[in-house]
Amino acid sequence: MSSFSCTYILYLLFTFIVFVLPTSAWQSQAACFTSIISFGDSLADTGNLVFVLNNSDRASQLPYGETFFHHPTGRFSDGRLIADFIADALGLPFLTPYLPHYGDGRSFKKGVNFAVAGATALNDDFFDKKGIKLGTKNISLDVQLKWFNEFLPVVCSSEEECEDMLSSALFLMGEIGGNDFNHPFFQGRSFEEVRTFVPSVINAISSAITAVIELGAKTLLVPRNFPIGCISAYLSIFHVSNAKDYDEETGCIKWLNEFSEYYNQLLIKELDHLRKMHPHTIIIYGDYYQALMSIYQSPEKYGFQSSPLGACCGSGALYNYNSSCLCGESGSTVCMEPSRYVSWDGMHLTEAAYRNIATGLLGGKYTNPPFTETCTLLEPIGNLELWNNM
Ligand SMILES: *[C@@H]1O[C@H](CO)[C@@H](O)[C@H](O)[C@H]1NC(C)=O
Ligand SMILES: *[C@@H]1O[C@H](CO)[C@@H](O)[C@H](O)[C@H]1NC(C)=O
Ligand SMILES: *[C@@H]1O[C@H](CO)[C@@H](O)[C@H](O)[C@H]1NC(C)=O
Numbered sequence: 001m002s003s004f005s006c007t008y009i010l011y012l013l014f015t016f017i018v019f020v021l022p023t024s025a026w027q028s029q030a031a032c033f034t035s036i037i038s039f040g041d042s043l044a045d046t047g048n049l050v051f052v053l054n055n056s057d058r059a060s061q062l063p064y065g066e067t068f069f070h071h072p073t074g075r076f077s078d079g080r081l082i083a084d085f086i087a088d089a090l091g092l093p094f095l096t097p098y099l100p101h102y103g104d105g106r107s108f109k110k111g112v113n114f115a116v117a118g119a120t121a122l123n124d125d126f127f128d129k130k131g132i133k134l135g136t137k138n139i140s141l142d143v144q145l146k147w148f149n150e151f152l153p154v155v156c157s158s159e160e161e162c163e164d165m166l167s168s169a170l171f172l173m174g175e176i177g178g179n180d181f182n183h184p185f186f187q188g189r190s191f192e193e194v195r196t197f198v199p200s201v202i203n204a205i206s207s208a209i210t211a212v213i214e215l216g217a218k219t220l221l222v223p224r225n226f227p228i229g230c231i232s233a234y235l236s237i238f239h240v241s242n243a244k245d246y247d248e249e250t251g252c253i254k255w256l257n258e259f260s261e262y263y264n265q266l267l268i269k270e271l272d273h274l275r276k277m278h279p280h281t282i283i284i285y286g287d288y289y290q291a292l293m294s295i296y297q298s299p300e301k302y303g304f305q306s307s308p309l310g311a312c313c314g315s316g317a318l319y320n321y322n323s324s325c326l327c328g329e330s331g332s333t334v335c336m337e338p339s340r341y342v343s344w345d346g347m348h349l350t351e352a353a354y355r356n357i358a359t360g361l362l363g364g365k366y367t368n369p370p371f372t373e374t375c376t377l378l379e380p381i382g383n384l385e386l387w388n389n390m
Contacts (some may be wrong), residue, residue, distance in 0.1 A: 007071065011232045022256070026352055027041065031091065032090060032170070032374065032376070033090055033092070033168060033169055033219070033375070034165070034168040034169065034298075035092065035108075035109070035110045035111040035112075035165065035168070035170075035171040035173050036083070036086070036087055036090070036092055036095060036110075036111040036112075036113075036169065036170050036172060037111065037112055037114075037148070037166075037169050037170070037172070037217075038083055038095055038111070038112070038113040038114065038115055038171075038172040039114050039115055039141060039144045039145075039148075039171075039172065039173055039174065039176060039208065040114075040115035040117060040119065040172065040173075040175055040176045041116065041117060041118060041119040041120075041174075041175065041176055041178060041179050042059075042076040042117030042118065042176070042179075042347070042348060043076075043081065043082065043115075043174075043175045043348065044081060044082070044083050044095075044113065044115035044172065044174070044175065045059075045074060045075065045097070045113070045115045045116055045117040046073065046074060046075055046084070046094065046096070046113050046115070047073055047074030047075070047097035047099075047100055047113075047118040048074070048097045048098060048099045048100070048113065048114070048115065048117070048139075049074060049116050049118060049136065049139075050072075050074035050117040051074070051097065051099045052116065052136060052139070053099040053136070056357065057074075057117075058326060058327065058328035058329065058345075059072060059074050059075065059076050059117065059328075060072050060074060061328050062328075063313055063327070063328065063334045064076065064077070064078070064327075064328060065077075065078065065224055066078050066079075066334075066338075066361060067079035067081070067338055067339070067350075068080050074097065074266070074304045075344070076344075076346050076348040077348055077349065077350060077351055077354065078190070078225070078312070078313075078338045078344055078350055078351050079338075079350070079351030079354075080094070080351050080354060080355070081351075081354050082288075082358045082361070083095055083113070083115075083273075084100055084354075085354060085355055085358035085359070085362075086170075086172070086221075086358055086361070086362065087300030089112065089358070089362055090170070090211055090375070092110050092111055093110050093111065095112065095113035096108055096111060096112055096113060097113050098112050098113060098114050098147055098151065098370060098383070099116075099147075103154060104154075105154045105155045108151070108155050108332065109153070109155070111169075112151060112155075112318055114144040114147050114148060114151075115144070115176075116136070116139040116144070116322065116388070117136075118134065118135045118136045118139065118179060119136075119139045119140055119141065119144065119176065119179060119234075120134065120140050120141070120176075120177075120179045120180045120183070121140065121141045121176045121177040121180050121201045121204040121205050121208075122140065122141075122180050122197070122201060122204050123136060123140050123142050123143075123288050124137055124140060126197075126200065127183065127184075128207045129201045130184075132183050132184050132187055132189070133183065133187065134183060135183075141176050141204055141208050141210070142204070143223045145208055145211055145212075148212070148215075149215075152164065152215070158167065162215075162216065163216050164280075166212075166215060166216030166217055166218070167216055167217075167218045168218075169217065169219070170219050170220075170221065171212055171217045171219065171220040171221065171316045172220075172221050172223075173205065173208065173209055173212070173220050173221065173222045173223075174205070174222060174223050175223045175224075175225055175226075175288060176205060176208075177201045177202075177204075177205060177225060177263070178225045178226070178228075180197055180201045181194055181197065181201075181225075181228070181259070181263075182228075182347075184197070185228075185234070185237075186233075186237065186323075191259065193253065193298075194259070195259065195262065198262060198263050198266055199244070199266060201268050202263075202266045203265070205222070205267070205270075206270050206273075206274060209222065209274055209283070210274070210277075210278075213274075213278050213281050217281065218280070218281055219281070219282045219284070219374060220229065220262050220281065220282070220283050220284065221284045221286050221361075221367070221371075222267070222271060222283060222284065222285055222286060223285075223286035223287075224260075224264045224267055224285070224286065224287060224288055224289050225264075225288065225289065226260070226288055226289060226292050227252060227256075227257045227258055227260050227289050227292060227293055228256045228257065228259065228260050229247075229252040229253035229254060229255070229256030229257035229258075229259075229260070230250060230251075230252035230253075230257070230292070230296050230309060231343070231346070231347065232309060232310060232311040232314075232320065232321040232343045232346040232347070233319075233321050233323070233346045233347045234253065234256055235251075235252070235253060235309055235318070235319045235321070236316065236318040236319045236321040236322070236323075236346070237321075237323070238253055238256065239318055249297060250293075250296045250297060251307075251309055252266055252296065252309070260289060263288075263355055264289060266287075270298055271285055282369070282374055284335050284367050284368065284369060284371060284374065285367065286361050286370045287361075287366040287367070287368070288357060288361075288366075290366055291356075291360035291361060291365075291366040292342075292349075292353070292357055294360070295308065295340070295342055295353060295357075296308055296309070298340065302356050303339070303340070303352070304340055304341065304342055304352070304353075305340045305341065308341070308342040308343070309342075310341075310343065311327070311341070311343040311344065311345055311346040312334060312335040312338045312341035312343060312344055312345075312350060313327035313328070313332060313333070313334045313335065313338075313344060313345045313346075314326060314327045314332050314333075314345055314346050315331055315332045315333060319343075320346065321346035326345065326346070326360040327344070327345035328345075338350045338352065339351075339352040340349070340352075341353075346354055380381070
């Protein structure tokens with residue numbers, strides 16, 4: 001009898017050590033961040049631009065939002081964005097857009113999103129001086145930082161409270177910078193001219209990173225831009241008949257992707273510099289470019305159709321993109337199965353593509369240092385094995 005209870009106690013102890021302890025250790029490790037604070041443009045906007053434009057924008061109408069939310073939310077996609085998948089994986093709610101909830105501290109307990117579609121890293125006057133038009137004024141990264149500064153006293157009242165909040169938040173610093181090149185490229189500026197903007201854009205992003213670190217940020221994810229030579233709008237606008245301009249494997253425009261690569265070299269160098277300046281801060285580089293490129297290289301492996309360069313929603317013979325008849329405008333059409341498409345409206349991606357990219361980032365392969373070193377995931381969001389076995 002006593003040997004039985006002893007065995008039984010040992011058994012209980014064994015059960016506790018093997019099953020209970022690791023689970024609780026895993027769970028406490030899993031609650032990596034208490035909130036997400038996001039800056040950026042349309043790749044991350046969850047409702048700021050449509051608020052600024054009083055719902056007159058395309059993204060405030062169906063088919064935007066049709067897949068997941070079943071109504072438009074101001075996201076430039078059929079469903080969730082990369083930031084939504086990251087939030088979900090971390091056990092946090094989708095990001096609350098700042099402007100529609102301005103002044104309401106309770107909305108922002110678990111995160112805030114300052115990203116506005118169309119935003120640039122550089123300030124408006126940079127483009128004004130060069131005669132480059134911006135769609136919406138006064139929404140640049142610097143302005144988003146001003147909003148962040150006025151937001152802080154609304155959510156934390158003492159210095160200590162703010163420090164706690166900021167040090168346990170994940171900062172998403174973008175994607176931002178893409179529009180600094182989209183606007184001039186789409187207005188006919190040359191490769192040579194736009195290339196000269198790159199160091200200034202990197203500087204603007206670096207200054208914003210420094211500013212949030214000085215305020216107390218401890219963990220930042222800084223994405224690079226997508227391969228613009230594979231984006232339907234660029235493919236349509238810069239279409240040429242010379243096959244030499246195109247990558248044989250993917251059909252993307254080579255010189256545009258070389259532009260993205262040049263931007264990336266400077267960004268990586270700057271992030272190395274920032275890590276040296278702030279050794280107690282984790283600055284994670286997010287390789288949106290390679291994560292998306294691996295989809296273009298083997299689309300079927302990720303469940304996409306074999307020709308992934310055309311948009312699901314839009315009009316026109318070339319890549320289903322016509323800048324005079326965009327997705328949501330009369331005359332445009334929507335595909336039946338957005339989950340088989342990478343491009344949603346020619347400029348932005350589908351929820352299916354964003355989910356795959358988020359999975360690639362969070363699985364560690366497309367983040368440096370790997371995201372998994374900073375945080376063990378709470379909720380797997382996709383087929384991580386698919387990404388890790390590549
Ligand atoms: C916003 O749009 C609504 C509905 O179209 C309209 O009634 C309202 O006057 C608009 N507000 C502003 C500030 O333009
Ligand atoms: C731009 O926005 C900022 C922050 O909201 C504001 O302080 C500034 O007055 C605005 N500037 C212009 C030119 O509208
Ligand atoms: C683009 O859309 C406009 C407006 O609907 C139309 O006039 C034009 O022919 C279209 N261009 C192409 C190449 O389809």
